Amino acid sequence: MADGGALEGALTRNEEGIQGAVGVLKQQFGERFQTGQSIREQHGHTTTWIANQMPDGVVFAQSTAEVSEIIKVCASYKVPVIAFGTGTSLEGHVNAPAGGISIDLSQMDKVLEVNAGDLDCRVQPGVTREALNTHLRDQGLFFPIDPGANASLGGMTATRASGTNAVRYGTMKDNVLSVEAVMADGKVIRTASRARKSSAGYDLTRLLVGSEGTLGIITEITLRLQGIPEAMSAARCSFPSVEAASKTVMAVIQYGLPVARIELLDSMVVRALNNYSGLHLPEGPLLLLEFHGSEAGVREQAETFGLLAEEEGASGFQATATTEERNKLWQARHDAYWAMLALRPGCKAVTTDVCVPISRLAEAVTTAQAKAEALDLFAPIVGHAGDGNFHASLLIDMEDAAELERAREFVSWLNDMAISMDGTCTGEHGIGQGKRPYLVKELGADTVSVMGAIKQALDPDNIMNPGKILPE
Amino acid sequence: MADGGALEGALTRNEEGIQGAVGVLKQQFGERFQTGQSIREQHGHTTTWIANQMPDGVVFAQSTAEVSEIIKVCASYKVPVIAFGTGTSLEGHVNAPAGGISIDLSQMDKVLEVNAGDLDCRVQPGVTREALNTHLRDQGLFFPIDPGANASLGGMTATRASGTNAVRYGTMKDNVLSVEAVMADGKVIRTASRARKSSAGYDLTRLLVGSEGTLGIITEITLRLQGIPEAMSAARCSFPSVEAASKTVMAVIQYGLPVARIELLDSMVVRALNNYSGLHLPEGPLLLLEFHGSEAGVREQAETFGLLAEEEGASGFQATATTEERNKLWQARHDAYWAMLALRPGCKAVTTDVCVPISRLAEAVTTAQAKAEALDLFAPIVGHAGDGNFHASLLIDMEDAAELERAREFVSWLNDMAISMDGTCTGEHGIGQGKRPYLVKELGADTVSVMGAIKQALDPDNIMNPGKILPE
Numbered sequence: 001m002a003d004g005g006a007l008e009g010a011l012t013r014n015e016e017g018i019q020g021a022v023g024v025l026k027q028q029f030g031e032r033f034q035t036g037q038s039i040r041e042q043h044g045h046t047t048t049w050i051a052n053q054m055p056d057g058v059v060f061a062q063s064t065a066e067v068s069e070i071i072k073v074c075a076s077y078k079v080p081v082i083a084f085g086t087g088t089s090l091e092g093h094v095n096a097p098a099g100g101i102s103i104d105l106s107q108m109d110k111v112l113e114v115n116a117g118d119l120d121c122r123v124q125p126g127v128t129r130e131a132l133n134t135h136l137r138d139q140g141l142f143f144p145i146d147p148g149a150n151a152s153l154g155g156m157t158a159t160r161a162s163g164t165n166a167v168r169y170g171t172m173k174d175n176v177l178s179v180e181a182v183m184a185d186g187k188v189i190r191t192a193s194r195a196r197k198s199s200a201g202y203d204l205t206r207l208l209v210g211s212e213g214t215l216g217i218i219t220e221i222t223l224r225l226q227g228i229p230e231a232m233s234a235a236r237c238s239f240p241s242v243e244a245a246s247k248t249v250m251a252v253i254q255y256g257l258p259v260a261r262i263e264l265l266d267s268m269v270v271r272a273l274n275n276y277s278g279l280h281l282p283e284g285p286l287l288l289l290e291f292h293g294s295e296a297g298v299r300e301q302a303e304t305f306g307l308l309a310e311e312e313g314a315s316g317f318q319a320t321a322t323t324e325e326r327n328k329l330w331q332a333r334h335d336a337y338w339a340m341l342a343l344r345p346g347c348k349a350v351t352t353d354v355c356v357p358i359s360r361l362a363e364a365v366t367t368a369q370a371k372a373e374a375l376d377l378f379a380p381i382v383g384h385a386g387d388g389n390f391h392a393s394l395l396i397d398m399e400d401a402a403e404l405e406r407a408r409e410f411v412s413w414l415n416d417m418a419i420s421m422d423g424t425c426t427g428e429h430g431i432g433q434g435k436r437p438y439l440v441k442e443l444g445a446d447t448v449s450v451m452g453a454i455k456q457a458l459d460p461d462n463i464m465n466p467g468k469i470l471p472e
Numbered sequence: 473m474a475d476g477g478a479l480e481g482a483l484t485r486n487e488e489g490i491q492g493a494v495g496v497l498k499q500q501f502g503e504r505f506q507t508g509q510s511i512r513e514q515h516g517h518t519t520t521w522i523a524n525q526m527p528d529g530v531v532f533a534q535s536t537a538e539v540s541e542i543i544k545v546c547a548s549y550k551v552p553v554i555a556f557g558t559g560t561s562l563e564g565h566v567n568a569p570a571g572g573i574s575i576d577l578s579q580m581d582k583v584l585e586v587n588a589g590d591l592d593c594r595v596q597p598g599v600t601r602e603a604l605n606t607h608l609r610d611q612g613l614f615f616p617i618d619p620g621a622n623a624s625l626g627g628m629t630a631t632r633a634s635g636t637n638a639v640r641y642g643t644m645k646d647n648v649l650s651v652e653a654v655m656a657d658g659k660v661i662r663t664a665s666r667a668r669k670s671s672a673g674y675d676l677t678r679l680l681v682g683s684e685g686t687l688g689i690i691t692e693i694t695l696r697l698q699g700i701p702e703a704m705s706a707a708r709c710s711f712p713s714v715e716a717a718s719k720t721v722m723a724v725i726q727y728g729l730p731v732a733r734i735e736l737l738d739s740m741v742v743r744a745l746n747n748y749s750g751l752h753l754p755e756g757p758l759l760l761l762e763f764h765g766s767e768a769g770v771r772e773q774a775e776t777f778g779l780l781a782e783e784e785g786a787s788g789f790q791a792t793a794t795t796e797e798r799n800k801l802w803q804a805r806h807d808a809y810w811a812m813l814a815l816r817p818g819c820k821a822v823t824t825d826v827c828v829p830i831s832r833l834a835e836a837v838t839t840a841q842a843k844a845e846a847l848d849l850f851a852p853i854v855g856h857a858g859d860g861n862f863h864a865s866l867l868i869d870m871e872d873a874a875e876l877e878r879a880r881e882f883v884s885w886l887n888d889m890a891i892s893m894d895g896t897c898t899g900e901h902g903i904g905q906g907k908r909p910y911l912v913k914e915l916g917a918d919t920v921s922v923m924g925a926i927k928q929a930l931d932p933d934n935i936m937n938p939g940k941i942l943p944e
Contacts, residue, residue, distance in 0.1 A: 117722055117831035118860075160671040171669050173678070174646060189919040195827040196859045197643050198896035199632040199682055201903055201911050201941050202923045206645070206678030210671055227728040250589055256699040258730070296772055304766075355667040359589035387668045388590075424670035431673055439673050447661040450930065451674045457929030458922065469673050 011098035011467050017077035018056050018099050024073050025059055025101065032060040043084050043094060043102040047149075049350045049398070050092035050433055055082055055102035062107050064180060064188055064219040071217065071463075072186035074101055078461050083213040085125060085155030088147075090351060091432025093159065093212055097467040103217060105154050111135045112220070119225045120177055120194060125154020125218050132223075141225045144169035147428065148337065154218050159430040160210030164333075167253075167386030168260040168292065169226065171428065173209050180220035181208050184459040194222060207454075212430055213465035215458050229292035232260070234326040235302050235319040236289070237309045238282040242266060242369075244312040245285045246362035249385040251308045253358060257301055261290040264361075264385035266369065268343070269336055272380060276339030277332050282316050287385065288333055290326070333382075337393070340380050344395040347378075352411045354418035355389040355427025364421060368392055368414055375406045389427035416441065431469045440471055483570035483939050489549035490528050490571050496545050497531055497573065504532045515556050515566060515574040519621075521822045521870070522564035522905055527554055527574035534579050536652060536660055536691040543689065543935075544658035546573055550933050555685040557597060557627030560619075562823060563904025565631065565684055569939040575689060577626050583607045584692065591697045592649055592666060597626020597690050604695075613697045616641035619900065620809065626690050631902040632682030636805075639725075639858030640732040640764065641698065643900065645681050652692035653680050656931040666694060679926075684902055685937035687930050701764035704732070706798040707774050707791040708761070709781045710754040714738060714841075716784040717757045718834035721857040723780045725830060729773055733762040736833075736857035738841065740815070741808055744852060748811035749804050754788050759857065760805055762798070805854075809865070812852050816867040819850075824883045826890035827861040827899025836893060840864055840886055847878045861899035888913065903941045912943055 025033045034040075035057045044054040061067050074081045080100025087094055096102065108124035111132060115121065116139050123132060130150045132143050145156060146163035155161070157179060162171035169175065178192035191204040208216060239245040245264055252259055265273070265286045273279055289305060291298040302319040309317055320326050332339075341349050356364045365381055372379035372392070383390030392414060394407045415425040415438045425431075425438035440448050452470055455462075497505045506512075507529045516526040533539045546553045552572025559566055568574065580596035583604060587593065588611050595604060602622045604615050618635035619628060627633070629651060634643035641647065650664035663676040680688060711717040717736055724731055737745070737758045745751055761777060763770040774791040781789060792798050804811075813821050828836045837853055844851035844864070855862030864886060866879045887897040887910045897903075897910035912920050924942055927934070 115829065115831065117726070118829040119725060120829070160675070162669060166669060170646070173675065174642070183918075183922065187918045187921075189922055190916065191919060193891070193896045193914060194829050194894040195861075195890075195896040195899060196830070197634060197638060197827060197861060197899050199898045199900050199902040200896045200907070200914055201682070201920070202687075202926060203632070203645065203675075203678045203682055204919065204922060206675045207926075210673070210675055215674075227726050229728060253591060254589070254699050256701060294772060294776075297769060300766060300768055355669060357587065357590040357592070357666050358668070359587065389667075389669060418667075419665070422666040424665045424667040424672045426671045427667060427669050428671050430671040435672070442665060442672055444662065446655075446659045447663060447676065448673070450655065450661055450676060453929045454674060454679075454926055457925045 010472055013099050014078055017079045021073050021077040021079040021101060022057050025057060025070065028069070029059050034058045043087065043104065044096055045087055047088055047090050048092055048434065049348065050095065053095040053097050055096040056099045058102045058104050060104045060107050064182065067103060067182045067217055067219050068186045068188055070101065070103055071182050071184065074463055075185060075461065078463060080463050080466050081217070082465050083154065083158065083217045085152030086128065086149065088149035088151050089155060089159055089432060090429045091434035093430060093432040093468060095433060105152065108219070114139065116141060118194065119227065120222055121225055122220060122222045123153055124220060125152060127153050129153060129156065136225065140228050142228050143223055144226055145172055145175055153221055153223070157209055157218050157221050158211065158213050162428040164261045164263055164384055166384060167262055168258060173206055175224045176205060176209050176221055177224055178205055178222040179208050179218050181216035181218050183216045184464050210430065212432065212468050214455060214469055215464060231295045231298045232290060232292050232326060233298045233302055233319060233321045234290050234329045235305060235317065236329060237287050237314045238316045239285045239287065240313050242285045242365045243362040244314070245287050246365070246385065248287060248309045248312045248314065249361065250358055252305060253386060255304070255308065257304055259289055259301065259386060260292040262386040263288040263333060264383040264390065265336065266365065266381040268380035269340065269382055272339040272343045273332050273336065276342050277335055279332060288329060336382055340393050340395065343380070344378055346397070347395040348398050350394045350396055350407065351391050352394070352414060353389065353391045353427055353429040354414055354423060354425060355387060356418050356421045356423030358388040360421040360423065361385060361388050364417065365390060367417065371413060372410060375410055377406055377410055379410065387427065388423065433468060436469065436471055439469065482944055485571045486550055489551045493545050493549040493551040493573060494529050497529060497542065500541070501531050506530045515559070515576065516568055517559055519560055519562050520564055520906060521820065522567065525567040525569050527568040528571045530574045530576050532576045532579050536654065539575060539654045539689055539691050540658045540660055542573065542575055543654050543656065546935055547657060547933065550935060552935050552938050553689070554937050555626065555630065555689045557624030558600065558621065560621035560623050561627060561631055561904060562901045563906035565902060565904040565940060567905060577624065580691070586611065588613060590666065591699065592694055593697055594692060594694045595625055596692060597624060599625050601625060601628065608697065612700050614700050615695055616698055617644055617647055625693050625695070629681055629690050629693050630683065630685050632900070634900040636733045636735055636856055638856060639734055640730060645678055647696045648677055648681050648693055649696055650677055650694040651680050651690050653688035653690050655688045656936050682902065684904065684940050686927060686941055687936060703767045703770045704762060704764050704798065705770045705774055705791060705793050706762050706801045707777060707789065708801060709759050709786045710788045711757045711759065712785050714757045714837045715834040716786070717759050718837070718857065720759060720781045720784045720786065721833065722830055724777060725858060727776070727780065729776055731761055731773065731858060732764040734858040735760040735805060736855040736862065737808065738837065738853040740852040741812065741854055744811040744815045745804050745808060748814050749807055751804060760801060808854055812865050812867060816850055818869070819867040820870050821865045821867055822879065823863050823865045824886060825861065825863045825899055825901040826886055826895060826897060827859060828890050828893045828895030830860040832893040832895065833857060833860050836889065837862060839889065843885060844882060847882055849878055849882055851882065859899065860895065905940060908941065908943055911941065
């Protein structure tokens with residue numbers, strides 16, 4: 001097995017190659033190739049505390065053939081290529097540590113095909129999840145994966161995104177049937193047919209889902225869709241402790257209750273929401289749920305949930321049936337980010353994500369709360385509890401170097417803790433630059449060297465989003 | 473990108489290397505290394521019409537460390553290594569076209585860990601699906617994937633198996649959380665943590681699921697489990713045509729009815745079951761269903777299904793609630809193989825599997841029936857209709873060379889048809905040797921060359937189950 005040797009060592013700028021590629025692309029793409037400072041900064045920018053590393057130019061691609069052309073130019077000059085969707089990733093995925101060319105895919109935003117009879121569709125990578133759902137609504141269909149931001153489906157595929165619905169509908173890995181991708185040599189591949197299942201060869205679909213642009217750039221995605229359920233309802237419930245809330249989550253999962261969403265908000269988040277949204281929720285850990293099914297089915301699910309929660313000492317159980325009530329409840333959840341920011345005006349919220357077996361969720365969350373307190377940090381926690389996945393949003397005064405240092409310590413400690421519980425350093429945000437030190441800790445050097453061997457085989461010159469996922 | 477060059481050309485026996493490896497393994501494993509003709513034949517044997525190609529020796533491994541040791545010996549002599557579970561694969565997966573060593577994993581049959589709170593377990597590869605379910609029953613848990621045979625979980629993982637429950641619970645790709653595997657250099661890797669979801673690096677779990685022993689040998693599997701539902705019921709329903717039955721299946725899927733099983737049996741299969749099991753089913757296309765949920769939930773599901781079926785002119789709708797009735801119905805389905813064989817005593821049943829988008833299912837099945845008739849072949853069809861996956865079981869007089877030739881023509885035609893419908897040449901049986909010609913037709917040479925590059929990177933000497941999946 002190759003040892004991934006070419007990936008070792010710090011990345012260096014290929015100054016001459018970059019100049020060459022910039023020249024050719026300027027000629028080929030004219031106005032659609034931009035090298036202005038602000039556009040380049042925007043394409044290195046990510047929702048993170050990692051420093052901005054700008055690309056040398058940005059091409060606004062409009063077709064698969066153009067993406068292939070751009071990659072061929074970059075390959076011939078051995079210049080990095082970084083895909084850009086909406087720039088909402090959280091771990092420095094779109095940064096250009098050795099410069100290079102950013103391919104902005106936002107103009108490839110067409111829904112190419114909807115096969116209502118098969119519950120699937122084919123989209124370009126620049127279509128956002130909200131745009132897709134708007135497109136689908138009239139046909140009674142929806143796409144369930146909902147990361148916080150209105151991300152592009154290309155970016156969501158590349159980072160193996162998920163969100164609040166994953167407990168019921170899975171993550172991007174479960175909802176992508178096939179991708180078209182341009183590989184490092186410019187060749188265009190399609191990874192699978194439109195069949196709902198297949199045993200035909202290596203699962204290149206799942207290899208590209210979550211590869212963060214390091215193996216190829218995704219130019220089309222075939223997605224599984226869902227019918228909009230006959231009925232939806234929501235519920236909320238307060239608990240005396242995170243442990244009681246987590247035990248309820250475990251009971252729900254073991255019971256097989258098909259909840260569509262089951263979100264955990266810790267006391268600090270609840271307090272923030274009360275302040276921000278003028279709510280009067282009891283200031284303790286809260287579970288927020290959504291049920292999908294038939295009218296009778298969602299009623300029964302809510303009732304069963306109520307009983308399971310009661311056994312753990314829950315209070316304030318409230319089921320909602322009207323769309324308005326349900327939207328209000330979930331609007332509050334969606335406002336959590338802003339509500340948390342308002343807890344400490346002037347601060348930046350840095351969100352980190354880990355995922356543990358759900359039997360360890362209570363311990364993981366309470367230990368994290370205690371650690372944050374010991375480090376004198378604000379770190380409100382929200383979790384996709386049904387998956388054991390939670391986020392701590394550190395509210396940091398970026399001017400305070402000591403606090404910043406303590407925040408780094410917390411993130412490092414949190415990742416190590418999740419790994420020690422046989423969990424993962426990232427449930428849904430991806431590795432990018434920020435989580436690279438933890439990948440080897442989590443999976444071991446031999447496993448990561450297999451990843452390195454695949455990377456080297458498919459991208460021998462390391463031009464596809466270098467400096468991401470794999471250790472230097 | 474490497475062009476998979478080392479994989480080109482016909483496989484040849486490395487006579488000297490084989491002698492060397494056999495000598496070393498004999499010394500190391502004593503009685504647990506066998507070279508007798510009948511054992512070797514049994515380990516080349518598969519449930520297929522492909523000729524038996526025996527390995528040169530069979531090692532009965534008892535631990536991951538032993539598997540690693542065996543692979544290191546084979547690697548040093550550049551000798552093929554073929555994993556063997558129960559030998560129930562259908563496309564020649566365990567054949568040894570260039571000889572080599574079969575590693576029999578049936579003695580690695582321990583359930584290592586059950587985490588009831590997390591709904592997961594860790595097993596050795598030799599545990600069969602029935603043994604696992606027996607082990608789990610007392611804890612109120614089950615593992616849903618059910619290929620026809622009582623296959624080993626290692627084999628099921630390696631071939632990305634599924635079965636009748638896939639419409640509800642997915643395939644092996646959806647139910648494997650992590651694997652431990654020994655790679656071609658003898659290194660042992662674990663692909664993921666026990667978290668229910670992760671975005672940590674390349675999805676090596678899914679790369680190994682379905683890799684058919686060509687990238688590594690799976691020595692442990694962490695599986696997702698399900699709670700045994702509160703209630704289960706079954707139903708059956710006859711239809712005037714395959715089209716009417718298929719339309720009902722589409723309606724069920726679009727409605728989002730969470731059926732656990734929805735199987736299509738064509739008229740010929742129904743006739744065979746009537747004869748074999750003394751049933752009195754109407755001789756037309758039949759749908760056989762199972763519902764999982766709460767008492768009220770399964771009742772509602774059966775009622776809703778009844779209404780959807782009625783709209784397509786169904787008759788003889790019969791829902792069963794008692795376990796006995798349900799078991800009788802599904803026993804008949806499980807007996808279908810024997811029932812079909814009894815249609816033409818003395819013949820061999822050769823089963824081939826394709827999968828199409830469900831909107832094309834009716835057309836695919838009826839065209840296949842017509843083609844079989846035109847070729848004067850018996851080819852009863854059963855399908856996991858909710859996935860668009862169906863099997864034609866050719867009942868062939870193996871002594872009749874002309875009939876055998878027509879059967880080959882049918883299989884080739886069927887695969888081409890599925891591919892032309894944007895379906896796959898195999899929904900659940902895998903590529904093995906039998907489906908290799910269709911992989912390139914389905915996915916294109918560029919896609920398959922990416923698979924070849926991965927194979928070459930991870931197994932440069934092509935010792936891991938050579939001659940499978942990838943074209944020669």
